[in-house]
Every structure is written in structure tokens, then in C-alpha cells.
Amino acid sequence: MDAVMDTxxxxxxxxTQYLQTHYKDAQGWFLFVSFAxxxxxxxxxxxxxxxxLKESVGIKLIWVAVIGDWLNLVFKWIxxxxxxxxxxxxxxxxxxxxxxxxxxxxMTCETGPGSPSGHAMGAAGVYYTLVTSILxxxxxxxxxxxxxxxxxxxxxxxxxxxxxxxxxxxxxxxAAHFPHQVFAGVISGMIVAEAFNRQxxxxxxxxxxxxxxxxxxxxxxxxxxVLLKALGVDLLWTLEKAQKWCANPAWVHLDxxxxxxxxxNMGTLFGLGLGLHSPLYTESKKSSNAFVRITCIxxxxxxxxxxxxxxxxxxxxxxxxxxxxCKSATVPLVTVSIIPYCLSGALGxxxxxxx
Numbered sequence: 001m002d003a004v005m006d007t008x009x010x011x012x013x014x015x016t017q018y019l020q021t022h023y024k025d026a027q028g029w030f031l032f033v034s035f036a037x038x039x040x041x042x043x044x045x046x047x048x049x050x051x052x053l054k055e056s057v058g059i060k061l062i063w064v065a066v067i068g069d070w071l072n073l074v075f076k077w078i079x080x081x082x083x084x085x086x087x088x089x090x091x092x093x094x095x096x097x098x099x100x101x102x103x104x105x106x107m108t109c110e111t112g113p114g115s116p117s118g119h120a121m122g123a124a125g126v127y128y129t130l131v132t133s134i135l136x137x138x139x140x141x142x143x144x145x146x147x148x149x150x151x152x153x154x155x156x157x158x159x160x161x162x163x164x165x166x167x168x169x170x171x172x173x174x175a176a177h178f179p180h181q182v183f184a185g186v187i188s189g190m191i192v193a194e195a196f197n198r199q200x201x202x203x204x205x206x207x208x209x210x211x212x213x214x215x216x217x218x219x220x221x222x223x224x225x226v227l228l229k230a231l232g233v234d235l236l237w238t239l240e241k242a243q244k245w246c247a248n249p250a251w252v253h254l255d256x257x258x259x260x261x262x263x264x265n266m267g268t269l270f271g272l273g274l275g276l277h278s279p280l281y282t283e284s285k286k287s288s289n290a291f292v293r294i295t296c297i298x299x300x301x302x303x304x305x306x307x308x309x310x311x312x313x314x315x316x317x318x319x320x321x322x323x324x325x326c327k328s329a330t331v332p333l334v335t336v337s338i339i340p341y342c343l344s345g346a347l348g349x350x351x352x353x354x355x
Contacts, residue, residue, distance in 0.1 A: 006093045012178030013088050017100045019173040026173075027105075033170035034107045037123040039065050043268055043328070044308055046126065048300035048335045050133075052293045056203055057133045061126060062272050062332065063202050066265045068125040068192040070217050072118045073258055075188070077224060077235050081115025084175040086245040105174045109246035111239050111256045117177045117185035118261070123167045124189025131156045132197055210273025218266050254314045255324070263321045267328030274329065275336030284340035295343050300335045307331070 023030075042065045051058025085108050088099050112118075134156060139149050168182040177185075196202065205213075225235055239257065246252050254260060275281055307330070312323035 006091065008180055009082060009084070009087055009091065009178055010093050012172070012180070013084050013100055013102060015179055016084050016102050016172055016175050019169065020103050020175075023173070030170040030173040031105060031107060033166045034119060034174060034176070037119040037167045037170070039069055039118075039122045039126075040308070042122070042126050043331050044304045045301065046130070047332065048304060049297055050130075051335060052296045052300070052340075054133070054137065057129070057137075059203055059272070059276075060129055060133070060196055062268060063199075064125045064129050064193050064196050065122060066269045067196070067217075068121055068189055069118060069261060069265050070221070071188070071192065072116060072121050072185070073112075073221060073262055074224065075116055076113035076118075076258070077228065079113065079115045080237075081113045081181055082178070083110065083114040083238070083241075084172075084178060085109065086241040089245050090241075102175045104247040104251070106248075106251050108174045108176050109242050109248075109251040109253075109256075110176050111242040111252060112258045112261070113238050114177050115181045115184060116188050117168075117171050117182040119171055120164070120167050120177070120182040120185030121189040121192075122185075124164055124186040125193040126189075127160050127163050128190050128193035129196070131160050132193070205273070207273050207277040210270060210277075214266050214270045214273070217269075218262065221262050254317065254320055259317075259321055260324055263325040264328045267325035268332060271329030272332040272336065275333040278333070278337040280341035281337035284337065284344045292340070292344055292347060295347070296340050299339050299343060303334065303339065304331060307334070 019030075042061060047058050047061050049058075050061060084102060085104055088094075088102060091099075094100075135153060138152060164186050168179070168186065171177040171182050172179055201209075228235055235258070242252050243249070255264075307327075310327070312320050312327060314320050
């Protein structure tokens with residue numbers, strides 16, 4: 001088994017070296033793709049837009065992104081995936097020859113295990129959700145066989161696979177993942193998204209449901225960590241490797257650690273539940289017209305962009321995780337209830353004055 005994995009890893013490093021050598025001029029594009037595929041953009045961009053355009057799509061996006069990333073964390077803790085940028089320095093695979101040189105970039109030094117790829121899994125889940133949702137909205141049952149529907153399907157699925165290929169190549173190019181890890185991420189993300197396409201209860205889930213799901217996911221992950229640690233398995237083994245082999249210590253960020261991802265996702269899911277069951281949300285829905293929706297989208301994107309620039313202090317890990325949870329919970333809460341309530345109230349007051 002070790003020989004098979006070494007062969008796969010060796011092929012992965014060769015793939016990285018090939019991309020970095022022959023497509024060096026595309027470095028800026030690959031770095032941009034890795035940045036764009038980060039789940040943060042789902043929470044700060046896709047969710048505000050789609051929630052105010054089609055509420056059910058926005059809710060499903062959050063569930064797919066959060067559950068997908070939570071499963072990704074569990075898979076990583078179980079599979080113990082290596083990453084190219086440290087594996088190439090520690091392996092005995094190149095014992096009879098010199099190890100290939102691969103470049104590192106600011107987004108290379110992820111601190112968690114590598115399998116499956118979180119960026120590939122997240123991008124596949126989010127874009128699969130968007131494509132299937134758009135198709136469901138645009139195509140009625142009586143129009144599924146028309147040439148226009150075939151063109152729309154072909155265009156959207158071509159776009160979907162183009163995005164996935166770019167994300168996969170990007171993650172391999174920057175030496176953050178091996179090819180088999182990004183492939184596993186794409187397949188896993190699509191499975192999660194398809195599973196939530198079949199779930200209807202998420203649109204009517206109570207605040208108690210949100211609380212229970214958040215508590216279960218958090219308890220399960222922490223319990224798994226404690227159990228494996230009691231058995232002598234160090235699930236933070238990758239942090240030491242990242243700190244040791246990253247070309248620039250400044251590229252090792254606390255927000256890429258497994259627990260940062262876990263608390264960020266749990267905060268987002270809980271914040272969505274708070275927002276959907278807030279009295280402000282109920283009140284704002286009474287005056288929800290097209291103009292208010294568009295205004296809410298613009299205001300949400302601007303405010304969340306400013307909010308995203310506020311970074312929790314990293315000198316204390318526990319404080320960082322706590323503030324990450326609170327910050328993540330605020331994003332959907334603001335998008336779902338506070339901004340719509342304030343804008344609908346302001347616009348309603350303005351219309352009354354004009355009368």
C-alpha cells in the first residue's frame with residue numbers, strides 16, 4: 001500500500017513540477033482561482049446574492065458548503081493525506097535520485113491534511129448546487145426537451161466542469177494537493193450537493209433544529225479528535241510539517257487549521273438559523289419587493305466586504321476560534337435579517353414622507 005501511495009505522490013509531484021515549468025506565465029491565474037474557490041467567497045458573495053434573489057437557493061448553498069466542509073475535515077482526519085510541499089522533502093521515494101524542486105506560493109502552506117481537497121470539494125458542491133438550481137428555475141417540465149433547454153444545460157455544465165478543472169489544476173500547481181486529492185474532492189462535493197438537492201426539510205428547519213445540528217457536528221468533530229488523541233493519534237501532525245517546510249513562515253496561517261474551519265462553519269450554520277428565525281426577518285419579508293431585494297444585495301456585499309477585512313487576533317488560539325465563530329455567525333445574520341429590516345424600514349419611511 002505504501003508503494004502505491006508513493007507512486008501516486010510521485011506522479012503528483014511530477015505533475016506539479018510540469019505545470020510550474022510549462023505554465024509559469026499562468027501563475028497569476030492559478031493563484032486567483034485558488035483564492036476564488038475559497039468557501040469564504042460562498043459566504044460573503046454567493047450567499048448574499050442568491051438569498052435575496054431566491055431564498056431557497058441561498059439556504060441550500062449554506063447547508064452544502066457547511067456540511068461539505070465538515071465532512072472534508074472528518075475525511076482529512078481519517079485519511080491522513082500528505083501535501084506535496086512537505087512530502088517531497090521527507091519521502092524516501094527519491095532515494096536514488098535528487099528530489100524535484102517545486103515552488104511554493106502564499107496559498108501553498110495549508111496546515112491541515114491534504115485528502116480530499118477542501119477547495120475542490122467546496123467548489124464542486126457550490127457550483128453543482130448553483131447549476132442544478134438555475135436549471136430547476138429556468139426549465140419547466142414542459143420545456144426540458146427544447147433546443148433552448150439543451151443549450152442552457154450544455155452551457156451551464158460546460159461552465160461547471162471548466163471551473164472544476166481550473167480549481168484542480170490550480171491546487172496542483174501551487175503544490176497544495178496531489179491530483180488524486182482534488183479528484184476525490186470534486187466527486188465528494190458533487191455527492192454532498194446532490195444529497196441536499198433531495199432534502200426539503202432544510203427550508204423549514206426550526207431554530208432548535210439549527211442548534212441541534214450545529215451542536216451535533218461540533219461535538220462529533222471534537223469527540224473524534226479527543227478519541228483519536230486518546231488512542232495516540234495526533235490529528236495536528238500536519239501543523240508541525242507546515243511550519244517546518246513552508247518556504248515563508250508568514251504563509252502559515254492559523255485560519256487554515258482544522259479547528260478554525262470547524263468553528264467558522266458551525267458559526268455560519270448557527271447564524272443562518274438565528275437570522276431565519278429573527279423577528280427582524282419576519283418583519284422585513286412583508287415589504288420584500290424587487291427594488292428592496294436588489295438594494296439588499298448591494299448593501300450586503302458592501303457591508304460584508306468591510307466586515308471581512310476585520311481579522312480576529314491570532315496571538316491566542318482559543319480567542320481566535322471564539323471570535324471566528326462569532327464573526328461567521330454574524331455574516332448570515334446580517335444578510336438575512338438586519339440589512340433587509342433596516343432597508344425596508346428606511347425605504348418605507350421615505351415613501352411615507354413622499355406621500
